[in-house]
Amino acid sequence: MIALALALDLLGEPTLLAELTRARLPSLWAALALGYVGVGAAMAWHLGRRGHGLGAATSALVCWPLLIGLIGRPPPPSELRFTSPSPSGPKRARIDGCMAALRQGLGEDLDGGAELVDAAQLAKLARSLHRADHRIARVDRLLAETQAQRQLGADAQLEAAITGLRRARDHANHELEAVLSGLLSLRVQLGLFALAGESEPVRERLAELEARVAALAELSSIELAGVPS
Amino acid sequence: MSANPTAGTLAVVGTLLREPELLLASDDEAHDDDQVRDRLALLAPRLLAITAAGAAIFGLVIGSYRGELQYFYAALKTPLLLLLPVLVGLPAIRAFHDACEVSVSWSRLALAALVSIGRTAVLAAACGPVLWLYLSLHPDYHRAVLATAACLCLVGWPGLWTLIKSLPSGGRHRALANFASVAVLGVLLAQSGWLLRPFVVRPQAEVTLLREVEANVFSSLASTGSSARGRYHGWEAEGAGLLGRRRGPAASEEAPR
Numbered sequence: 001m002i003a004l005a006l007a008l009d010l011l012g013e014p015t016l017l018a019e020l021t022r023a024r025l026p027s028l029w030a031a032l033a034l035g036y037v038g039v040g041a042a043m044a045w046h047l048g049r050r051g052h053g054l055g056a057a058t059s060a061l062v063c064w065p066l067l068i069g070l071i072g073r074p075p076p077p078s079e080l081r082f083t084s085p086s087p088s089g090p091k092r093a094r095i096d097g098c099m100a101a102l103r104q105g106l107g108e109d110l111d112g113g114a115e116l117v118d119a120a121q122l123a124k125l126a127r128s129l130h131r132a133d134h135r136i137a138r139v140d141r142l143l144a145e146t147q148a149q150r151q152l153g154a155d156a157q158l159e160a161a162i163t164g165l166r167r168a169r170d171h172a173n174h175e176l177e178a179v180l181s182g183l184l185s186l187r188v189q190l191g192l193f194a195l196a197g198e199s200e201p202v203r204e205r206l207a208e209l210e211a212r213v214a215a216l217a218e219l220s221s222i223e224l225a226g227v228p229s
Numbered sequence: 230m231s232a233n234p235t236a237g238t239l240a241v242v243g244t245l246l247r248e249p250e251l252l253l254a255s256d257d258e259a260h261d262d263d264q265v266r267d268r269l270a271l272l273a274p275r276l277l278a279i280t281a282a283g284a285a286i287f288g289l290v291i292g293s294y295r296g297e298l299q300y301f302y303a304a305l306k307t308p309l310l311l312l313l314p315v316l317v318g319l320p321a322i323r324a325f326h327d328a329c330e331v332s333v334s335w336s337r338l339a340l341a342a343l344v345s346i347g348r349t350a351v352l353a354a355a356c357g358p359v360l361w362l363y364l365s366l367h368p369d370y371h372r373a374v375l376a377t378a379a380c381l382c383l384v385g386w387p388g389l390w391t392l393i394k395s396l397p398s399g400g401r402h403r404a405l406a407n408f409a410s411v412a413v414l415g416v417l418l419a420q421s422g423w424l425l426r427p428f429v430v431r432p433q434a435e436v437t438l439l440r441e442v443e444a445n446v447f448s449s450l451a452s453t454g455s456s457a458r459g460r461y462h463g464w465e466a467e468g469a470g471l472l473g474r475r476r477g478p479a480a481s482e483e484a485p486r
Contacts, residue, residue: 055274065316067273069266069336076267
């Protein structure tokens with residue numbers, strides 16, 4: 001694009017323009033516009049052939065450079081639904097950091113790392129971790145609110161419920177910390193994989209961590225169900 | 230967007246104003262390029278329609294200073310004013326971020342750019358009545374130009390901020406890449422406005438779709454500023470190439486022939 005801009009500037013020189021005019025070339029602006037619209041029309045035709053809607057095809061006609069990523073892709077499967085960002089808690093930055101390090105490790109240490117661990121698999125793991133973190137944050141808020149109310153009057157049943165909830169929270173927090181440590185050790189394993197060329201330990205370790213996060217969600221619900229109401 | 234999350238165009242307008250990040254892929258989805266492309270395919274037509282409509286409304290308001298055909302011309306050119314800098318500057322923005330170790334896919338960048346100009350256009354349309362009120366007071370031509378430029382700056386910053394926030398985090402020199410991106414887009418926006426002028430036409434001037442390229446946007450803003458302060462001496466539009474290059478004396482002599 002910068003080269004194009006410089007070329008245009010050069011063509012804007014009066015002598016060059018005069019030479020071009022003498023050679024009976026079409027106007028520069030007209031040629032550029034026709035070229036742009038021609039590429040846009042070709043892309044619109046391509047998107048139409050792939051089954052994209054009229055809107056996408058028309059958009060390609062107007063600003064095809066933005067839609068280059070859609071070349072060769074089928075139309076999106078369903079109507080878009082906006083969802084709020086994934087819930088998160090106080091460990092959001094740490095979880096994101098761990099996942100980013102893991103993604104970076106996959107990119108650096110492995111040839112074809114994306115095939116070893118699927119990006120969607122990592123995204124799912126990250127979502128599960130954020131949900132677990134979010135649950136812990138909610139319990140923390142609940143405990144803080146209950147603490148304030150407890151000062152108004154003591155109740156044995158309430159005390160038992162708080163103790164149970166706190167135990168469940170501590171357990172979930174401990175498990176989450178363990179999974180985050182596991183992710184960091186997985187990052188180290190990726191380095192070992194780069195040396196030894198064995199991918200199976202990495203896959204096994206990741207599957208183990210996924211199972212642990214899934215169990216964390218189940219355990220939380222069981223333990224919370226056991227808290228006296 | 231919890232009550233009715235289906236992405237109708239009006240819902241997209243509301244989301245652009247309230248939570249533009251909902252239109253973009255979340256951090257989890259952002260690493261899955263397929264999801265980003267699906268979002269781009271679904272949202273691009275709507276965002277472009279919103280940009281065209283919002284910018285056209287703002288253009289109508291600018292055209293109201295002169296009236297007549299300028300209503301139509303300004304409404305036609307203002308959407309281009311927002312789209313051109315993005316179309317030209319996006320490769321540079323991607324290069325800046327790559328150089329600063331922030332990896333961003335083309336589709337994600339395109340989606341972020343469309344969201345940011347869509348937001349700018351909606352905000353510009355929202356600013357329209359205020360500018361219209363001012364222009365209806367028949368201010369001096371130079372003051373009208375400055376008011377229009379100020380309005381565009383005002384609505385441009387939230388758009389640029391949306392673009393910057395939409396790009397992935399990380400990278401050691403991300404701030405540098407952001408600064409360079411904002412600078413490039415700012416200069417491109419200013420020069421696009423200069424190439425596509427006139428938007429605000431002098432009351433005594435002829436209404437035309439495009440004016441011949443002369444000087445550049447920065448010299449023009451400086452002279453407009455001094456003219457607005459009542460100092461009219463020392464400025465003439467100077468002949469220039471496509472990027473505002475000044476003609477030498479020899480070229481100036483040749484031109485009439």
